[in-house]
Every structure is written in structure tokens, then in C-alpha cells.
Amino acid sequence: MIRGLVDVGQRLRSARRSPALELFLWSRIALWLLAIFALLVFEPNRHPEADRWDSPRLHELGYGIDVWARWDSDWYLRIAEDGYAAAPSSTPAFFPLYPGLVALLGRLLGGHFLLAGVLLSLAACAAAFALLYRLARERLGTDGARRTVLYLAVFPTALFLQAVYSESLYLLLVLAAFLLAERGRFLGAGVVTGLAMLTRPVGIALLPALAVLAWRSEDRRGALLRLSVSVLVAATYPLLLAIWIGEPFAFLRAQDGIWQRELSALGPLGGLWDGIAVLFADRPARDDALNVQQLAFTLLFVALAIAAWRRFGAPYGLFALLSLAIPLSFPSERWPLLSMSRFGLVLFPLLLVLAAAGARPRLNAALTGVSAALLGVAVVQWALWQWVA
Numbered sequence: 001m002i003r004g005l006v007d008v009g010q011r012l013r014s015a016r017r018s019p020a021l022e023l024f025l026w027s028r029i030a031l032w033l034l035a036i037f038a039l040l041v042f043e044p045n046r047h048p049e050a051d052r053w054d055s056p057r058l059h060e061l062g063y064g065i066d067v068w069a070r071w072d073s074d075w076y077l078r079i080a081e082d083g084y085a086a087a088p089s090s091t092p093a094f095f096p097l098y099p100g101l102v103a104l105l106g107r108l109l110g111g112h113f114l115l116a117g118v119l120l121s122l123a124a125c126a127a128a129f130a131l132l133y134r135l136a137r138e139r140l141g142t143d144g145a146r147r148t149v150l151y152l153a154v155f156p157t158a159l160f161l162q163a164v165y166s167e168s169l170y171l172l173l174v175l176a177a178f179l180l181a182e183r184g185r186f187l188g189a190g191v192v193t194g195l196a197m198l199t200r201p202v203g204i205a206l207l208p209a210l211a212v213l214a215w216r217s218e219d220r221r222g223a224l225l226r227l228s229v230s231v232l233v234a235a236t237y238p239l240l241l242a243i244w245i246g247e248p249f250a251f252l253r254a255q256d257g258i259w260q261r262e263l264s265a266l267g268p269l270g271g272l273w274d275g276i277a278v279l280f281a282d283r284p285a286r287d288d289a290l291n292v293q294q295l296a297f298t299l300l301f302v303a304l305a306i307a308a309w310r311r312f313g314a315p316y317g318l319f320a321l322l323s324l325a326i327p328l329s330f331p332s333e334r335w336p337l338l339s340m341s342r343f344g345l346v347l348f349p350l351l352l353v354l355a356a357a358g359a360r361p362r363l364n365a366a367l368t369g370v371s372a373a374l375l376g377v378a379v380v381q382w383a384l385w386q387w388v389a
Helices: 002-016 019-041 073-082 097-108 113-153 167-182 186-197 201-216 220-227 229-234 236-244 268-280 285-312 314-328 340-346 348-357 361-383
Strands: none
Touching (some): 019 113, 019 361, 073 097, 073 113, 097 113, 097 167, 113 348, 113 361, 167 201, 167 314, 186 201, 186 220, 186 229, 201 220, 201 229, 201 314, 220 229, 268 285, 268 314, 285 314, 285 340, 285 348, 314 340, 314 348, 348 361
């Protein structure tokens, strides 16, 4: 018993010294201060149509907390407070685990759902930082692991990890699923994968990647069978929709509406083609700038995903490539590559590749500086209701 207490104490001391938690704290505090500063100083430059997207749900305890609720946050809070509805028909586009947890925590906090969303995102973000450090350390050593977490902390869209969005919860589940599968705990990996699929539709990209790990295990059949429990867990969403609105697969048509996403006949190549072709259309300069930005991110992510396959193996590369292929297969009409920079935030194999390359000091300084600058711009945009991703 005494040895157990000593081990627990050592683990707690190690956690306090963890570079992952230090990076989590200073990066989140810095982003929080920057968002408030931008909101107060640049208030006259607030998006002129912000009131069109704003809602009372996004105002709860004052601007210090409310600043982390923008855009899709309203959908998550709407579901947390009132559940799914056939009208507006876009609510099924947002999968239930994150808003469900917000609903539970919000009621425990006396109806403060926005606060619950921010706290949930922060808690999941801290845990994701810790798991990413642990996973990266096994492949890149201590210095490489620290760079991996640093690159996540200053990723150009890292602001979403503390916003009322599902990114941090999804990243946490993805990392947990990989860690469990790599340790041969495929039942746990299956359950966590199912939860990831209940968080974001792209969570299905985990299944083929982890199936490769299961196939390589000694008990191949048993590992695959235990991993398949993820499908049963994910099936609770259609069941929920059937009970709630009488349409179990409403999420399949929910993207075609506000976001105008439709399946391309050419799959991911169609989305990539549209992202290039739209640059030659007669569009406003701002649309062109956003399309160029998202195309650059997309091409970079694809290159890093291929590098992840070569450096860290098929499971890592497969997960990253499939996670990119899914949104690319459903391009948006106005911005074909809509939100690709945000989708890349949760693809941890890309961070591992960057961290391996960042062993060179000059490249590390360049990656950190450029990414942090882009993140700073994104935080200002976010605070002023300018579209980020």
C-alpha cells in the first residue's frame, strides 16, 4: 500500500512537471487574453453582419467567457438546451456526444450551458495535450514530444480547442483510441472509437486505421471482433434521431442546406479539383483569399499525411488521409475546401511529422513563428465574428 501511495505521488509530481500541461496552460491563457484584447480594442471593426449570426445563447456570463462562443457554437448550445429537431433541419449535422456532455454539465451548473461548453473543451484539451505528449515521446523522444505538443498549441486553428466546438473532445478520443489499440486493448479502443464517431462524422476514419493494428495482432479475429463494438456504439445516434425526430439518418442530408455540401462524383479528387477551379472564377477578392488559404492548407496536409504513412506506418497515414478524403468528397459550393484548416487540427500524425522535421533549430523556429502568427490573426478574426474556419 505504501509503495502504491509513493507511485501515485511520483505520478502527480511528474504530471505537474509535464511539458504538455505547461504548454496547455500558457498557450490557453495567451489565447484567452488575446481574444479579449481583440474584442475590446477592435470592437468598431466587428463584422457588420454579426448580429445576423449572433443569438442570446451565445451570451451568458459576460464577454470574458462569451468570446469563445461563435458560429457553430450556437448549434451545439441549441442541441444541449433543446435537443434535436426536424426544423431547423441542420441540427443533425452535429453529432451528439459533445452537446450531450454540455447538456449534462450545463444542468449541473444551473443552466450555464455556454460555460459548460468552454469547461468541457478546456478539460478535453488538457487531456489531449497529455496523451499526445505520451504518444509522441514513444516515437520521437522527449524533445520531439515537446515539439509535437508545441505545434499543436500554436496550430493556426488551435483556438477551437477551447471554444464551444467539439475539436478538443474528438482529438482526445482519437489519441486514446490509438494508444489503446497499440497496447492490444481492442475492446477499449473499439468503445472509444465509437465515442469518436458519436462526436464527429469523420470519426469513421479511425476504423480502417485501427483495423490494421488489429490485423497485425496475434489474436487477429478476436481483436477485430472487439474493435467492431465501435459500430454498435456509433449506432446509438441513428437510434436517438429516430426517437427524437423520427428520422434515423437525418445527418446524411443535414449538410446540404446552410453549408451546401454535396457528395462529389469524383470523391476527394472532385473536392480538390473544385478547390482549384474556383480560383479562376469571377469572385470577390475575399472569397479568393479564403479559397487560396484553404487550398494551401489542404495540399500541405495531404503531403504531411503521406509523409506520416512513410515515417510512422500505415495506421497513422491511413487515418490522416481518410480524415482528409471525407470532407474533400463533400465540397461546399461557395468555398469547396470550407474548414479544411480546422479539420487538420485534429490530425495528430501531421504534427508528428512536423515535430520530426523540427529537430533542426531553424526549421523549428520558422514553424513555430509562422504558425503562431497565423493563430494570432485567427483569434482576432474569431473575436470579431470574422469567419475563421
